[in-house]
Amino acid sequence: MACASNTCLTRIELQTEPILPEGYGLMKALRxxxxxxxxxxxxxxxxxHMLQRRRQRQALLELDDRLLKDIGLTREQLQREVRKWPWx
Numbered sequence: 001m002a003c004a005s006n007t008c009l010t011r012i013e014l015q016t017e018p019i020l021p022e023g024y025g026l027m028k029a030l031r032x033x034x035x036x037x038x039x040x041x042x043x044x045x046x047x048x049h050m051l052q053r054r055r056q057r058q059a060l061l062e063l064d065d066r067l068l069k070d071i072g073l074t075r076e077q078l079q080r081e082v083r084k085w086p087w088x
Contacts, residue, residue, distance in 0.1 A: 050086035057082045 060078055063071075068078060 046087075054086055057084075 060068075060073070061082060063078075065075060068075065073081075
């Protein structure tokens, strides 16, 4: 197949940059990744804990006054507890 011009085939050069900065060893990169993963797991645990608190507080709302008395809570104390932020 003949080309219409001299530039029928051109060479494509890819510019590549290192993924890690120079002097940043593989072990340093792995340690940084481990730290990020640990932070992500801690965040997940904190979120799970907040959701668990929310579920428990919602379950308390379903109790009648007799059951609240059995566990030593008044309706007012329950309302204060339910209005707390999830992280409290």
